Amino acid sequence: MQKLSKIAVLTSxxxxxxxxxxxxxxxxxxxxxxLEVVGVRQGYQGLIDNNMYDMNNRSVSNILNLGGTILKTAxxxxxxxxxxxxxxxxxxxxxxxxxxxxxxxxxxxTGALRFSRKYPDIAVIGVPGTIDNDLYGSTYTLGFxxxxxxxxxxxxxxxxxxxxxxxxxxxxVMGRDSGAIALRAGISCGAEAIMLPEKExxxxxxxxxxxxxxxxxxxxSIVIVxxxxxxxxxxxxxxxxxxEVKNYDIKVxxxxxxxxxxxxxxxxxxxxxxxxxxxxxxxxxxxxxxMVGLQANNIVLTTLEEALTQHEFKLEDxxxxxxxxxxx
Ligand code: ATP
Numbered sequence: 001m002q003k004l005s006k007i008a009v010l011t012s013x014x015x016x017x018x019x020x021x022x023x024x025x026x027x028x029x030x031x032x033x034x035l036e037v038v039g040v041r042q043g044y045q046g047l048i049d050n051n052m053y054d055m056n057n058r059s060v061s062n063i064l065n066l067g068g069t070i071l072k073t074a075x076x077x078x079x080x081x082x083x084x085x086x087x088x089x090x091x092x093x094x095x096x097x098x099x100x101x102x103x104x105x106x107x108x109x110t111g112a113l114r115f116s117r118k119y120p121d122i123a124v125i126g127v128p129g130t131i132d133n134d135l136y137g138s139t140y141t142l143g144f145x146x147x148x149x150x151x152x153x154x155x156x157x158x159x160x161x162x163x164x165x166x167x168x169x170x171x172x173v174m175g176r177d178s179g180a181i182a183l184r185a186g187i188s189c190g191a192e193a194i195m196l197p198e199k200e201x202x203x204x205x206x207x208x209x210x211x212x213x214x215x216x217x218x219x220x221s222i223v224i225v226x227x228x229x230x231x232x233x234x235x236x237x238x239x240x241x242x243x244e245v246k247n248y249d250i251k252v253x254x255x256x257x258x259x260x261x262x263x264x265x266x267x268x269x270x271x272x273x274x275x276x277x278x279x280x281x282x283x284x285x286x287x288x289x290x291m292v293g294l295q296a297n298n299i300v301l302t303t304l305e306e307a308l309t310q311h312e313f314k315l316e317d318x319x320x321x322x323x324x325x326x327x328x
Pocket of ligand 1: 012013014015044074075076077079080081104105106107108109110111112114129130131132
């Protein structure tokens, strides 16, 4: 492989707090090592549209505290086609770019791996950036910690009003097919029940436990429903419970996109910095088609192939056990 001289960085898929600290680390690590850096706007769309700009150390000043991504992100259909990929490749080559850091989730990595297999002369390193925490090869993904803290803050507030009125709240949280945010937020806020895609809870079971809570003089109850739960959605669950559980005023709250925003937590700022730093260093060391991740507090490389094919992310056994025991 030829010596690296110029790299590009992009963010793709859903935005996640921590992407900006990561962009900053990529830019400054690359410049420190004598590489030129190009920022790509709007993910893969920017590669196709040639929407890129040269970055310097000042391009990433004062962004550590910002949620979202200064490079913008997009879901880009044309990049799924051979023609779209070819355009992206030509635009990168015309600028003399020989390395690409992609920050995103599994869709982003699928695109990156396909692209890299077609055009192996451009090195590709992935950084796991998604609030869903659902990627194999990294215990934590960028944005998960901040999103979980945002959810906790919101649920704490809901608990106040739930308690004042003897209410039962059903709260839907994000995570796609992953219950990671739901599980951590649920345990952190003392939710009476947590409905997860990873562990099906029958509605009958939920009703029994909510009735037991009332019998045990609980004045309010909170049920967290992960958006990937298989019981038909938070409104259907609330309706089914309403028929059986009396003496509670039942409310539904969908937290929605507020979970994506906000200033990144300390954890996500450090994680973003570590992963961005590691991504550039891996590329300088000649690596490609790899993802940088965190395992046992160490930076570890996993092939994109493995990160994608093994993408079963397991929730912690002890958290799964305690979620029932600690909420009695
Ligand atoms: P999140 O987990 O936050 O949703 P993601 O990276 O999984 O992030 P996606 O929308 O699934 O988000 O993927 C981001 C982009 O990656 C897509 O818009 C598309 O441009 C590209 N992509 C996804 N799958 C493929 C594919 N099979 N081939 C080429 N590109 C793809």
